[in-house]
Amino acid sequence: MKLTTKAALSALALALAQPALAFEPESDDTINVMVADWSSMLVHSEILNIILSTYGYDVEKVVADDSARYPGFESGDLTIALETWQTTQDAAFTASVATGKVLDMGELGPQAKEDWWYPSYMKEQCPGLPDWKALRDCAEAFSSPETAPKGRYLSGPVSWGGFDEERVAALDLPFEVVHAGTDAAMFAELKAAYERKAPIMLWVYKPHWAPSVYDGEFVEFPKYEPACYEDPSWGPNPNAKYDCGKPEGWIKKMAWAGGEEKWPCAYDIVRNFTMEGDEVGQLVYEVDVEGRSVEDVAMEWATENEARWREWASCAND
């Protein structure tokens, strides 16, 4: 009895789902949505996957590395990426768009910031923070046995770039730059130090779950301008480049230029896809701190915000 009811209900659900399939995708080819391994990108990409799939597009999520993506996009292996951070990808992204094979699809919404970050309890040991000049007197407060008398700054993995070694030299900071092996290894140290109220200075980025769990601040360096990275005479040190903080800025969407003709409505949806910074922060919190699965969080968002994304997909509702 239960079996027949279940089967009947499934058939009914399928029948009711028919109207949504009134829109036919322009092409049956697979849309490859790039995902990199940080949570905000995973959630966004899953939401996009849900939206596009509902309208009948064949979507596949493809794992690719942040910096390794450009050849994939230029050749069409990768179709869409919802996140490209200006903080580390500025030059590479601009260059790729200039080839004409990659499209700038507009900003996602949240602002990206990444820089030197310290827990609030370090302010007692180093008064003058968050001003960067205070670091000149605080080497010992942040030092560790193997870097003494210099302070220890934990930077991201070498592949993230960031020019921290150059920054330390240009701003004459008595710090030694140590590179973490991976994102997780870096934050493991933060967790350990925070639990013991021990000194730590490391690279933190937003949107990310860490700033919402741990209480702390970014160091205030001279504000970034493109000239800082190119012109030595800019900034506090007239003889060196990189004498400023890291770029803050946009998180942009990008897409393969050839896909515009193939799936015009999908590309419209992507252009309309935007989110608030706080909204993203909340989603990331659910996945990283609460431990819920990306699929669950994405499906919940899609269910609660159906009206909103149906509007993004106005081209499919005609």
Add this chain to the structure above:
Amino acid sequence: MAKGLTAKHSGMTTRRTLVALLLLAVLAAAPHFPPMLTDVPAALILPLSDWVGSGLNWIAREAQIGGVAVADITRAMAAGAEAPINALKILLADGWVTGAGFNKTQVAPPLSWLGVTLATALLSYRISGRGLAFLTLGAGVYLAAFGLWTSAMTTLASVLLCVVTALGIGLAVGIWSYRSARTETVVRAILNVMQTVPIFSYLLPTLLLFGYGPSAALFATVVYALPPMVHATVLALRAVPQETLELARMTGCTRAQMLRKVELPVAVPRLAIGLNQVVMMTLNMVIIASMIGAGGLGYDVLRALRRLDFGAGFEAGMGIVALAVVLDRLTQAAAEAQSTGRHGLWRRRDTLLALGVIAGTTTLSFAIPALADWPKAAVVTTAPFWNAAVSFINQEFYGPLEALRTFALLKIMNPFRDLLLALPWALLVAGAALAGQALGGPRTAATTAALALFIVVTGYWDPAMGSVYLTALAVALALVLGVPLGIWVSARPRLHEPVRLVLDTLQTLPTLVYLLPAVMLFRNGDFSALIAVVSYAIAPAVRYGMAGMAHVPPERVEAAAMSGCTSWQTFRHVRLPSALPTLILGVNQTVMMALSMLVIAALVGTRELGQEVYTSLARGETGPGIVAGLCVACIALIADALLKSAATSAGRREGGAHA
């Protein structure tokens, strides 16, 4: 007789003294070496990374065979490989799903976890006995109760295909090498490189050729797991007794019949060792496979670790271990049954019973969803306990642990590293060649010199020294801790099975699971890296400690007892020298394992070849990754050549002295 021995002995002593004097002379001259021989001059460095990178890009994008692009061929292969994996995934993990997004509906659930567990337990019972059946039941319930079943089945789908593929190709290549000596030399050289180049090195080219997804992971895993299977096949076929082969020939077997009905069946016990290695290494690769899109338990581990939930990462990691142990014990039991001639263990009625259980539970799961999907509310987890434990250790014991780390880094590790970096490269290359000469002769010397010079020419000399120092320390620690333990365990047969289980766990539990808590305590850097490498390299040290002692000829031990030796004297003068060749091979394996961990160690912030490979992967540069990987291979091959020569001469001495 005695005079002959003395003459030979004094001849060896003279040669050894000469070599030692030569080395001292070179050392004395070292401070006076011209700068060209101290720091590698830029003129010597070849832009190998660029050549390799361009070459690979050309192959991936433009190369064609007979008008068809290589890229298309490989992509077609990838699609072909994915089909069976997807079929298995539908059957075991996801069920039959139609539509996507909001229209996603599950038409049929996957096979019930209860059914699959019971059927496998039945298989275990029939092939091995009650012990394995309980183990299988326990593993199945663990995976289901901790919410890991679906991921485990996704992993199992890829693993089964990898094992079958590696087994098939390994057997084929092994048989071919066995038949043709020329093939064997070529194959052996290729396999040596395959085994010693880190996986991360060829990960990017694999992705270029096969695209992202389970098929790239399949290819990388098969490349990784193939060499032991081929070696085992060749050794196994060679070990078939001559009399058996002659009998087969006399009874008129054709070549094919001989292979199928005589050689292979006799070789099965040794082939089983190869199969064990294939299973272990495939499961080892699970975590790396999920980094390139294979999903499953490896992905669960990575996700958990990214949010620093060590407990959840540990549970998922133990899921991988559970799969590894069950698969390994099942295949070993099957091989043993085959070789001891126990047939008819699994009858047709067992097939009907197993299928019936699976079908029954799956059909029931339409009515009772819990049979298809362990209810979320009932999922067990011990994660909070482990996380609390790590935090506790972090807060209470940080002081002494930090002191240990500081001492080790400042007094032992950094000085050793600085020393190696300061030594002139010419001196070290000459030293390697001399060692080769002393241990193996001119051919070994030439090989080691050529390999060392390759490292110089790539421009990776300094990172290579970083790798050498880390590996040397790790191997020394692993041997000091592992070999005595192995020797001690070998004398206590009741401990053998539990110790083997612990070693299997150490080799299949993803290192990151305990490495990240270690980073919490010991920070990013060489000390945490040392822990990572030692934890992996200690397993072969223990295994060879156990095995070495097991191969001592009993007659010698009896002879020693009869001449009144104490047990210590027996150990020192009889057991140890007999075990020496095996122990040296154990050192060799330990070095290989330690080198293969270098890239994983890079994940906690090292500054050597592993880091070069990892960074180039993250940057999307194929060239530097491969060239750095080849340097790791060179270090491995140098160690291999020197140690194998040492083992051979020790073996010869052993055999010769007691002629």
